[in-house]
Amino acid sequence: MIKLKNVSKIYPNGARALFGVNLDVAKGDFVFLVGASGAGKSTLIKLLYREEIATRGQVLIDNVNLVRMSSSHVPLVRRKIGVIFQDFKLLPAKTVFENVAFAQQVIGKSMKETRENTNTILDLVGLAKKKNAFPSELSGGEQQRACIARALVNKPALLVADEPTGNLDVDTSWSIMELLNHVNKLGTTVVMATHARYIIEQMNKRVIRIEEGKIVDDSIEGAYRIVT
């Protein structure tokens, strides 16, 4: 579902973030991106949802090249992709329900469908009881669950996550990882950048290591699987 062909990214200020990256991620995969700070993980993730555009090469999502795409087509591609961040990015003046519902209203879903989908996804992430709370009334783990609900509510084929456990304690991080694993088992492809060694060691997933803008290792890591 994801194919990067000889991708390089040089930012306008001259910073060289990625060089000659080739990558294939199959539908249904769960992939970790690891590497030191500044290695290029966030840049690679941003290329996948066209927050940034590659300077050279091709970034294909379901055979559509995001590099050559006109901006009018970007919303169509973004509907296939849910994004979650380390710092949540929830709208502070909206409740959990409204944050999740909003993602559907902007793509023109009816009120009835929006309400049904929002309730279903809030159940899935374990936030049904907090749906009328505002983000400031939630714990960090609950805020991240709300973000995951928002990212998933339009049923994306791909979920990209940039350090989604970066602001969470170990137990809360595991509950988020179990949720991502569950979502992956339901069929969503997951690409997640992380610095958390203990997570990649225990998840037994494909791990892509980036150093100075290049993929230097691509292998299955860890001996244990999370039981879900």
Ligand SMILES: Nc1ncnc2c1ncn2[C@@H]1O[C@H](COP(=O)(O)OP(=O)(O)OP(=O)(O)O)[C@@H](O)[C@H]1O
């Ligand atoms: N918007 C930008 N403009 C200029 N340079 C940038 C920009 N974003 C990132 N860079 C540079 O590109 C390189 C890769 O950065 P990137 O954020 O992709 O790394 P990272 O692996 O995600 O790091 P971290 O783990 O700290 O988040 C770094 O040298 C960084 O300074």
